[in-house]
Amino acid sequence: MNYDPQSLLGQATPRVDGVAKVTGAARYAADEVVANPAYAYLVTSAIARGRIAGFRLEQAMAVPGVLDILTHENVGDALKQSPPGPDGKPSTTTLESERIWHDGQIIAVVVADTFEAAREAAHKVEVDYAEERPAGTFGDEGTQTEPAEAPFGPNPEVGDAAGAFAAAPVKVEARYATPTQHHNPLELFSTTCAWEGSKLTVYEPTQFMHGTKARMASQLGLDIQDVRAVSRYVGGAFGSKGVNGRAAWVAIAARRVGRPVKLVATRADGFTTNSYRAETLQHVRLSAERDGRLTSFFHEGWELSSRPSPYCVAGTEQTARMYACPNILTRVNVVHADRNTPGYMRAPAETPYMFALESAMDELSYALGMDPIELRRVNDTQIDPVSGRPFSSRSLMPCFDAAAVRFGWQRRDPQPGSMRDGEWLVGYGCATACYPVFTGPAGARLTLMPDGRAQVAMAGHELGTGAYTAVAITAARLLGIDVDDVTVSMGDSDLPPVIVAGGSSNAASTALATAKVCEEARRRLAAAAVTAADGPLRGLDPDALVLVEGRLRHDGGAEEPIRDALVRVGGRLEVYAEHVPDGLPRGAVAALGDGQLLFQHNGNRSDVTAFAFGAQLVEVRVHRRTREIRVPRVVSAFAAGTIINPMAARSQFMGGAIWGLASALHEATELDHGAARYVNKNLADYMIPVNADVPSVDIIILPEKDERVNALGIKGIGEVGIVGMNAAVANAVFHATGKRLRELPIRAERLL
């Protein structure tokens, strides 16, 4: 492809789905209208470990309007396969048996004529349990710990970390802890299933249309062609909207009652019937020469999971690659307890693990008497220290420099506790943000209409990332037409498969497929134009023709309107193309259609290591007497390759930074240890930020041209924004108070 993405993309564009979203017309899964639906309501376990001894359903069945109650005693073998965990490996079950794996597990599904009747009856289901004593988290009696492998490759290890640490002149060693967190997208988890004969339509918010389709087929024993998944708009996902334990039961219930069934799970049920960010414990050792150059890095993590699931995020894969260091040792362990299975949550690996590394780097900066930004500069590298491969591009220090100027970092007095403003202790803190690049296969269908307008169709996902808009922008630029003249269809598994919208891969994957299909259209129009019997482009080199300003134009100046060019191919042109990242099999898009996940990532590419980077700087104020914590200012700078739409990108970086701030200061799912039960399963007690909590958030997007990461130079932006904030805040709190907090969230009581 003979174009420069940076000159094509990068113009701020209001969202093409903006009107739909501000008028209420955007249809989220639970907004889909089905004929004569029955309503489902979940019954969940009141114990965390044991089994169901029996149900007493009489009172529930007597509620007027109740149609059916599904329990393990009456569903037979309707479920052909249990849904796997987020890693595709075994997970907890629901109605498959009497087994209880965790508190809040789905144990029955009530179906009734109305939502109100279903809810009443669900509360009248009586359950007899044979309860066993549960283990809820680290330190509870009965947990089991096992060493694990990192998901994308062997645990990073280079040189002799223990020997180098022993011999180093400057060293720090510390243990860190991060809490359980829940995604809490504002949209509740929902599933609506409608059968038409043997064909099933499932309306469910999902980050992977074809994954949902394939999963429903395998769980229900259906021909995959008989399942259609629809999810036009997703009300936030952050990693939570994928495989789940409820969807198949809704389909089974719909078959049993002979009507479509709609389930909108309660907010509380969302905490236990979907995934979450597991709590971690981490141990770090860092050593350096007196000039600050790292000599060793050791990082070990312990991550909580359910009894059957080996799921872990192993952020050591990222921390090991952050800085030049000759001796690296990493380990990760999974600790099994009586809990639901965790899963991907925005920057799953980086958010907890970079907290430890970037806190330890700050601790090291004080041990060295060195500015923390300078410590990162001394150890900056263009070579991945684990693989020895170059970074595709790495603008970490330009990010720090841009952010430091905007922030006024030079005003920082290095001495902890030295900066004051009246009753407030003032601290400045910084940290590195990073997120690895994932790119997946995608198919796209393009139709050029006789009037020159374009339609792009792909089973993409709009989670709030601006997916429709990004594809419209890409197509418009490459076809030389206006964004308003492009219509994008997504969110339907009848459309060409697209990789899961996860791992910040959506922009690159969909834009690359869009570029491919636009190039194919250009090629066909050019071929017809140069071989035509007449016309201004006859006989010219087809590769020298470009689509621009509604025309097919030769670089020598000859041109014709795209409408005229279209006449030659029948007035209307429909093309299909697939983008498959290097290193993945040619049939990768078809494999997606079968629900397989195939990514190009740092673990399987052999040319470069690819990350987006950022620098996050915060000012913290801690009240001298009350220890109240305020964060009046956040400045974050990011370099993430080509930015398709700076308007939506800024919003996403900003949202990420606010997520990170909330992670540092507010968010934790609290556990009742004896019962292994979450106690704050609602939006009033699980602290997500409200408008009044949010300070000034200054986002800087650095131009970065990356010719190695992929053909469009796109790295992905959805997750990097959260990553540095935990440590930046903790480091600023140390700078303000002299008190090092190694456990999140940082709350006033921990500063007393």
Added chain:
Amino acid sequence: MSGTLNRREVLSGSVLGVAAAGLGGAALGAAGPDAVAATPAAAAQGSPARAEIVLRVNGRDRLLAIDPRTTLLDALREHMALTGSKKGCDHGQCGACTVHVDGRRVLSCLTLAVAVQGKAVTTIEGLSAGDRLHPMQQAFIAHDAFQCGYCTPGQIMSAVACVHEGHAGSPAEIREYMSGNLCRCAAYPNIVAAIEDARNQMERS
């Protein structure tokens, strides 16, 4: 499309009829023989109890037969196919369900439908005049004041009321009076900017 109907067909299933404008609660008998009887006998036979009510939504009166426990939010979403108002918690903790009742912002998940008979309900679908967006809607687009858009109908209804209440005087005041509307995508700074912008336009007109 398998198993789906358009809104009109569904409306005819759960809404008994659209009463003439101006029909009050006292005129319920006008529904006449078409109305589903909410008799105890019917309940004993397995149908949930139903209450017949008239709701005036976006300037139109609608006659519904619903379970008396039905919230205004569920009445809108499940019985009138007005799905613009969103359910984010069903407990008054998120603001996604915000609508106007007689011009004041109300959490429709905490309001029983039967309790707003005789009052004027406005939802996000009724905010704009035809195809022309309300200045608040326009400002939300211009300032990119949303990402996923799920909180947006509630934010906009709340924001319009916030301006009318006179609580949009400064960014700090807007932040305070908009703090009942959660945005998990954290579009907050853009929401504040949009409200300031729309406030100026609303005050001019």
